[in-house]
Amino acid sequence: MIIGLDVGGTHTDAVLIGAEGMVRDIKVNTDPERLYETVMSALDRLLAGQEVADVKRVVLSTTLATNMVVQDKLPPVAMVVSAGPGIDPEHFRVGSHYFRVKGALDHSGRELEPVREKEIHALGAELKKLGLPAVGVVSKFSVRNAAHELAIARILESYVDKIFMGHLCSGALSFPRRIATTYLNAAVYPVHTNFFTAVHSSLAKKGISHPIRILKPDGGNMNMSSSLTYPAQTILSGPSASVMGAIAHAPKDKTCLVLDIGGTTTDMAIILNGAPVIAQNGIEIGSYKTLIRALLTKSIGIGGDSVVRVREGKLAIGPDRGGAAMAHGGPQPTPTDAMCVLGMIEQGDRDKAAAGLAVISAELGLAVIEAAEQILHTACENIMRAADEMVDQINSRPVYTVHEMCEGVKIRPDYLLVLGGPAGQFAGRLAEMFKGEVEIVPNWRVANAIGCALARTTCEVTVYADTARRVITAQGEEYHREISRTFTLDDARKVAFELVRKKAAARGANEEHLKMEVLEESQFNMIRRFSTVGKNIRVRAQVKPGLIHGYDAESGTLNRADL
Structure with missing residues (x-):
């Protein structure tokens, strides 16, 4: 059997898939401060009454790193940059601790100016005083010759706990993108390490000793132990799980827009004739342009539990999440409260939801029901506007899928696939705004965990x-x-x-x-x-990214030999 586990900012979804298809699926609340307990709770419910020895494969995905970037909550880390002549690397500054040092290589990797050891030792002492958890080191042409990055890292290793080098993050030439990629590796390392420890401990306690795999943003997976060296590869692993969960249901003759609506974010992507569109030069997330090869996805801070406010007389939804919806005991009104007031969901306390929306309705000069309608309409409108922006961005350059370059193609989505916890509630409203057919993905509440479980290992x-x-x-x-x-x-x-x-x-x-x-x-x-x-x-x-060998999309079953 295979376990697929998607740890989101709001919920953790888990599925158990056997040769006969879906054995069990569950959804639990995610507590980012108590990840071990979150994962254990999911595994306890998922594996109840099952033979743990039958589990042959475990694949995870997470939106924790994605949410940190989208909500601008990255911890402080240092960046050390060696550039030499040319454009001032100050133009590519990331973070608040950014240091330019001497040393330069030419485009072929020949040394123009050596690294100055005294300068690096002095910088190391400064970093030690700052107490930063990690540092990124980037030399301009390190993909041709890594000597300068290695020299700087050797000196700094006695002053800091963890070092990430640009030449190991990507083999592609792009100095600005390599700086951003290395920075994100360093910045998401602490939260990813906590995630890895929690998951590893949880599975070990359950007696599962198989190597754990984690989904990468290109729709494939790798051993989770390897991800500690490349933690930025977990950024957008959640959105790629959404695509892989939808891909089996995407018509081969359609251009599909995929929307995974969660509690914290909505993740979106395009599937063209059955193949996901890919960010050929690297993903762009928040303000960061990276060299991380990935399915071309976009994450926005709108979900079922996004905070709803009124700013200058207009509704504002997200990008932050302040906790659960008020209908579930949370502190601030959310789209989930709007759906509760409108009778679209049965779970939750409608009176608490209405009380929360009363403040919003008063500021808007509307009845509570009218405010609830406007909240849901605005959320859907913002999601579709972001999707249109993503499509325009794709069409502004050559279109690549995971299989080929599609020369001269213009993306025009004519099929909408919706998944995620509130997909059933959002789909009808989105259909009013979308010109084409709308389908809710089977097992929509846990489709991302299914995609995670079935993804092929890539590199x-x-x-x-x-x-x-x-x-x-x-x-x-x-x-x-x-x-x-x-x-x-x-x-x-x-x-x-x-x-x-x-x-x-x-x-x-x-x-x-x-x-x-x-x-x-x-x-x-x-x-x-x-x-x-x-x-x-x-x-x-x-x-090539794709689903594992032996999976039958129509029946949802697996060839027993591939378990």
């Missing part, structure tokens, strides 16, 4: 070959070896696939069912003094 590798220097590297994989001057693009592909296969196996993939592909490749001649001195070759390869 990506980028290799660079410089035949003039006679070297090939894949910095994120700590791979470096000499090559001949006759090394070719085909040779680079073979190296990339070899590294992808090795990396996927280390992350828990079934090597018999790997589906690998080249994402992009390039080569150009290097000229010095009017003569060709060698070639610069780049290949990026991946294991």
